Amino acid sequence: DTGVSQNPRHKITKRGQNVTFRCDPISEHNRLYWYRQTLGQGPEFLTYFQNEAQLEKSRLLSDRFSAERPKGSFSTLEIQRTEQGDSAMYLCASSGVGATNEKLFFGSGTQLSVL
Amino acid sequence: GQQLNQSPQSMFIQEGEDVSMNCTSSSIFNTWLWYKQDPGEGPVLLIALYKAGELTSNGRLTAQFGITRKDGFLNISASIPSDVGIYFCAGQKGDMRFGAGTRLTVKP
Numbered sequence: 508d509t510g511v512s513q514n515p516r517h518k519i520t521k522r523g524q525n526v527t528f529r530c531d532p533i534s535e536h537n538r539l540y541w542y543r544q545t546l547g548q549g550p551e552f553l554t555y556f557q558n559e560a561q562l563e564k565s566r567l568l569s570d571r572f573s574a575e576r577p578k579g580s581f582s583t584l585e586i587q588r589t590e591q592g593d594s595a596m597y598l599c600a601s602s603g604v605g606a607t608n609e610k611l612f613f614g615s616g617t618q619l620s621v622l
Numbered sequence: 623g624q625q626l627n628q629s630p631q632s633m634f635i636q637e638g639e640d641v642s643m644n645c646t647s648s649s650i651f652n653t654w655l656w657y658k659q660d661p662g663e664g665p666v667l668l669i670a671l672y673k674a675g676e677l678t679s680n681g682r683l684t685a686q687f688g689i690t691r692k693d694g695f696l697n698i699s700a701s702i703p704s705d706v707g708i709y710f711c712a713g714q715k716g717d718m719r720f721g722a723g724t725r726l727t728v729k730p
Contacts, residue, residue: 540717552718611718
């Protein structure tokens with residue numbers, strides 16, 4: 508399968524714990540995006556990378572959120588000191604570059620539940 | 623927060639009926655897209671539009687990007703049960719922003 512892959516699919520954690528999610532994009536895509544989605548809402552943009560460069564991170568929800576893409580391939584999203592309000596679906600997407608190549612293809616998401 | 627206003631929020635239709643949904647924004651976008659999302663899955667791309675006023679079809683789906691590049695609509699003809707899901711409009715200029723979705727229910 509050559510789609511966007513996210514792991515884990517589900518994560519249950521206790522408040523205050525740190526969590527890390529992984530995303531493997533479509534191999535030929537050099538852009539990678541992270542979104543958060545809460546119930547009844549559309550995906551909310553968090554950050555994106557072009558290759559290993561993080562081009563936009565001002566919309567990360569707080570300084571507890573950080574993302575990396577060290578080699579320009581897979582990416583990780585970490586949430587430190589989780590809070591109950593962090594419970595949501597975290598979606599990763601990837602795309603190519605260029606006017607008609609910027610369509611985002613999404614993974615199946617990681618559903619986070621903070622108890 | 624959301625920059626795209628999508629309507630209606632939900633629709634309940636009979637199988638075979640046509641569906642129309644739309645989306646407006648105060649922002650101008652380079653690309654306009656429609657996605658469908660099933661429960662527990664990520665959104666799946668349905669249609670992408672790039673030019674102001676562009677009208678395009680994909681099977682039973684027809685979509686148009688507004689002439690001002692701030693709005694668009696999606697029509698589904700002759701709905702079938704597998705059309706059930708949440709439909710999102712999205713606009714892209716740099717990052718991509720999404721509407722809150724239209725939840726479609728199709729009664730057989």
